Amino acid sequence: MEQLTEEQIQKLNELSKLPQEQQQAELQKLLSTMSPGQIEFLKSQQKQQCLFCSIVEFQTPQYRVYEDNYFIGILDINPASKGHTIIIPKKHHKFINEIEEDFSIPIKKITNKIYEELQADVSIIINNGDKAGQKLPHASISIIPRYENDNINIEWQSNKASEEELKELSQKLMISKEIPKVEEKIEEINDYEEDERIP
Numbered sequence: 001m002e003q004l005t006e007e008q009i010q011k012l013n014e015l016s017k018l019p020q021e022q023q024q025a026e027l028q029k030l031l032s033t034m035s036p037g038q039i040e041f042l043k044s045q046q047k048q049q050c051l052f053c054s055i056v057e058f059q060t061p062q063y064r065v066y067e068d069n070y071f072i073g074i075l076d077i078n079p080a081s082k083g084h085t086i087i088i089p090k091k092h093h094k095f096i097n098e099i100e101e102d103f104s105i106p107i108k109k110i111t112n113k114i115y116e117e118l119q120a121d122v123s124i125i126i127n128n129g130d131k132a133g134q135k136l137p138h139a140s141i142s143i144i145p146r147y148e149n150d151n152i153n154i155e156w157q158s159n160k161a162s163e164e165e166l167k168e169l170s171q172k173l174m175i176s177k178e179i180p181k182v183e184e185k186i187e188e189i190n191d192y193e194e195d196e197r198i199p
């Protein structure tokens with residue numbers, strides 16, 4: 001691994017003071033000036049400073065309740081309620097949308113376990129990005145068990161949207177339907193035929 005130059009360190013410090021959107025672009029520029037060895041060095045530095053990375057690597061005491069190849073689940077030591085569990089991706093990603101693996105699997109398993117053992121419902125919270133109140137630079141998902149009269153408030157005031165706004169937004173945010181692969185189509189046809197045979 002290769003150390004960073006004084007100039008690169010200074011640029012990194014300046015970068016951290018910029019607004020988030022600018023940070024990403026500037027970081028890309030800075031990274032393009034670095035050698036692979038320097039990028040590796042930078043990553044290892046970031047990892048050492050990240051609380052969740054240190055938890056993943058057992059360098060910080062924890063109550064681990066779940067683990068698979070991509071995620072761990074730990075008990076929050078300052079819980080919103082009894083059994084509050086945090087799902088953490090093993091790889092260092094700041095944003096939840098950067099995670100390639102399917103995080104619905106740990107969510108389902110932990111939610112089921114909490115229901116079985118604590119008879120609690122859950123609120124599932126992801127704060128993605130600074131404006132959403134994300135506090136640490138490593139993505140996470142909070143599973144908060146809910147009990148009757150638990151005094152947890154996850155509410156917002158609803159506003160009225162105009163027809164015009166909704167129409168415009170629905171076009172802007174539209175994600176086109178993925179075309180199913182050939183095998184899935186064949187399955188669909190088979191299912192349909194089986195249904196047809198039922199008198």
Ligand SMILES: [Zn+2]
Nearest residue numbers: 050053092138
């Ligand atoms: Zn991390």
